[in-house]
Amino acid sequence: MKKSNVKKLNDIIDCDVHPHPSDYNVIKSYMSEPWRSRFNGNGKRGIYDNPIHVNRLDSVTPHGGYPCSDPSYMREQLLDEYGINYAILLPRAFATKYPSPDFATVVASAFNDWLADVWLDNNNEDGRCKGSITVAHQDPQAAAKEIDRWAGHPHMVQVMMDSGARAPFGQRQYYPIYEACERNGFPIALHPGTEGVGPNEIMTPGYPTTYIEWHTGLMLSFQAHLISFITEGVFERFPGLKLVLVEGGSAWLPPLLWRLDAEWKPLREEVPWVKKRPSEYILEHVRITSQPLENPDNREHLLQMFEMMDAKNILMFSSDYPHWDFDSPTRSFPKLPEELKKRIFFENARALYNLD
Amino acid sequence: MKKSNVKKLNDIIDCDVHPHPSDYNVIKSYMSEPWRSRFNGNGKRGIYDNPIHVNRLDSVTPHGGYPCSDPSYMREQLLDEYGINYAILLPRAFATKYPSPDFATVVASAFNDWLADVWLDNNNEDGRCKGSITVAHQDPQAAAKEIDRWAGHPHMVQVMMDSGARAPFGQRQYYPIYEACERNGFPIALHPGTEGVGPNEIMTPGYPTTYIEWHTGLMLSFQAHLISFITEGVFERFPGLKLVLVEGGSAWLPPLLWRLDAEWKPLREEVPWVKKRPSEYILEHVRITSQPLENPDNREHLLQMFEMMDAKNILMFSSDYPHWDFDSPTRSFPKLPEELKKRIFFENARALYNLD
Numbered sequence: 001m002k003k004s005n006v007k008k009l010n011d012i013i014d015c016d017v018h019p020h021p022s023d024y025n026v027i028k029s030y031m032s033e034p035w036r037s038r039f040n041g042n043g044k045r046g047i048y049d050n051p052i053h054v055n056r057l058d059s060v061t062p063h064g065g066y067p068c069s070d071p072s073y074m075r076e077q078l079l080d081e082y083g084i085n086y087a088i089l090l091p092r093a094f095a096t097k098y099p100s101p102d103f104a105t106v107v108a109s110a111f112n113d114w115l116a117d118v119w120l121d122n123n124n125e126d127g128r129c130k131g132s133i134t135v136a137h138q139d140p141q142a143a144a145k146e147i148d149r150w151a152g153h154p155h156m157v158q159v160m161m162d163s164g165a166r167a168p169f170g171q172r173q174y175y176p177i178y179e180a181c182e183r184n185g186f187p188i189a190l191h192p193g194t195e196g197v198g199p200n201e202i203m204t205p206g207y208p209t210t211y212i213e214w215h216t217g218l219m220l221s222f223q224a225h226l227i228s229f230i231t232e233g234v235f236e237r238f239p240g241l242k243l244v245l246v247e248g249g250s251a252w253l254p255p256l257l258w259r260l261d262a263e264w265k266p267l268r269e270e271v272p273w274v275k276k277r278p279s280e281y282i283l284e285h286v287r288i289t290s291q292p293l294e295n296p297d298n299r300e301h302l303l304q305m306f307e308m309m310d311a312k313n314i315l316m317f318s319s320d321y322p323h324w325d326f327d328s329p330t331r332s333f334p335k336l337p338e339e340l341k342k343r344i345f346f347e348n349a350r351a352l353y354n355l356d
Numbered sequence: 357m358k359k360s361n362v363k364k365l366n367d368i369i370d371c372d373v374h375p376h377p378s379d380y381n382v383i384k385s386y387m388s389e390p391w392r393s394r395f396n397g398n399g400k401r402g403i404y405d406n407p408i409h410v411n412r413l414d415s416v417t418p419h420g421g422y423p424c425s426d427p428s429y430m431r432e433q434l435l436d437e438y439g440i441n442y443a444i445l446l447p448r449a450f451a452t453k454y455p456s457p458d459f460a461t462v463v464a465s466a467f468n469d470w471l472a473d474v475w476l477d478n479n480n481e482d483g484r485c486k487g488s489i490t491v492a493h494q495d496p497q498a499a500a501k502e503i504d505r506w507a508g509h510p511h512m513v514q515v516m517m518d519s520g521a522r523a524p525f526g527q528r529q530y531y532p533i534y535e536a537c538e539r540n541g542f543p544i545a546l547h548p549g550t551e552g553v554g555p556n557e558i559m560t561p562g563y564p565t566t567y568i569e570w571h572t573g574l575m576l577s578f579q580a581h582l583i584s585f586i587t588e589g590v591f592e593r594f595p596g597l598k599l600v601l602v603e604g605g606s607a608w609l610p611p612l613l614w615r616l617d618a619e620w621k622p623l624r625e626e627v628p629w630v631k632k633r634p635s636e637y638i639l640e641h642v643r644i645t646s647q648p649l650e651n652p653d654n655r656e657h658l659l660q661m662f663e664m665m666d667a668k669n670i671l672m673f674s675s676d677y678p679h680w681d682f683d684s685p686t687r688s689f690p691k692l693p694e695e696l697k698k699r700i701f702f703e704n705a706r707a708l709y710n711l712d
Contacts, residue, residue: 050623051625052625052626164561165562166562167562167563168560168561168564168565171562200561203560203561204580204583205520205522205523205524205551205556205559205580206521206524206527207523207524208584208587209524209527209584211623211626212587212623212624212627213526213583213584213587215619215623216583216587216615216616216619217579219615220559220580221561223573224559224561224573227560227564227569227572227573231565231566231569231572232569251611251614254607254652254657254661255575255607255608255611255650257652258607258651258652259575259605259648260572261651262648262650263571263572264568266680266681267406267407267408267567267571268568269408270407270408270568292615294611294614294615295617295618296610296613298664301610301660301663304657304660304664307657308652308654308657308660308661
């Protein structure tokens, strides 16, 4: 295997990289029967599939393998190319697309074993790859056990679940997951992709008809979950919990903060467990990754939006490698003040994930 | 009846005022059997009801009547108090909460007859009250007929439907409504309030548990419908159609514009009927009313947001009288440049509704 060959680390942590099995038989090898025979890969999700292409065309491995399936090629094309110190890996198991909670739990668990074997415990001598523990939120108790199974692993840094769901995530059925995150010191990360797929509700009032409509609407899914986390008082119940919103963009945050604060003031007697202004909980408990970074014609507007959302404390760089809408660490952002750049590209993620 | 007694008109058009029947028997009088016997008023919508109070406590009429049920008291408390030139009236029939499309159509029609009788054709000598034609989108063909019924009425200026729905509004079943709007020169206004009520879908992935969560999420409903209008190409099919988004706030628009433009660029081959950048359609066809106006701690941020959304061309003042979260024409806005103020408070609505 080709080792990393980085000349210089540029103080970058990439908070959204998607490793992929070289072949779905690899994942099967981490399952026992009857699941092994039943699993047939992720394939098309069946409803909202990108009609153009899902991955960067240049991310196919030198041996013709699936994008981001070869740790050494990922290192060459992403980590070394840009001098990235750490990549937070979020495999896409789509475990929540299965109606059976048992099957979903098995799929999540198999992806976790594969991630540890292929990306974290091996092929990772310098420790630059950090992992996310996939859980299936259909069975929160089983998810909590899966989280505990990885407690103390040197490279697992967060828990991840799909934002496609049957209920907003502030609701009580999900609390075993947050309890397990809190007791193990793991942030909980949400990643979109199963909205309206399998048993999951759609994030719009009624079904979108196109991929572009569905994909644009993913930002609404995150906002709905965030409103629920706040109004249900999740951060009062779990004061140690951190929430990471991955791959839903970030510019929607200021209007949402303003709206939440404005609603809370007259209506807070309905939710007495929300003891502080919503924006205070968000600043303390929520982090947002940058990709897909908004790209207004007037880049000054994006800088203003960064100030409104307190990007200095909340925003963390992510590329979404190897997906089609990849954000380059060197080209996607407008010119930032040095301190702000350091916080977004490195310090905020370093502090959240306790990295060196 | 007390006449209006305004000293000075201040060049204000209020684009969201909610007249209410003095008694639901009034509405019944505009229905024939069997509907008359079945109708029992709006009452509680049954799910997401404001636990504090729906209306300004001081808006009860001098005779103890329902807020905004007496044209002369509304004039005194709102139009004359602030020197408002025109009020755009949007009665809340909640016609879309009925599973029966026939009943829904009858309710909408009765509210239209009542609005004309009590607020437009009578008690309106100076013509300062303008009306919205309520339609029930469950039966688009019947809605189109109802729109045609009001063609040429001197004070009906737009068509209104609830944003609670079973499908995003860009979809084809709704086109008879837009055709009727276009041929009669009426903008189509969306107003929230029936999300998750009766046969309508909820705007979040799964049901909210509180009013504050539901009410905060209404801004997501509007965004979902707007994404659908754009990606389905409604404004190419109906080039004369204007869309008014009432009572969902406005600060969410810039991030949505940026996201739509960014998605359209790589994915436009999926939607070849979307021939221009989404933001161009929005600037040309969409207007947004201001209430509930966002209120960040730093008012400078709101002015920046106005620039990002092109408020000068898109935003129209509204108070939402007599509801609890009323925005005052004199106190809700930060200090605006004179030209911008004139556009938001008067000119944009004057041009849209062809008022003097």
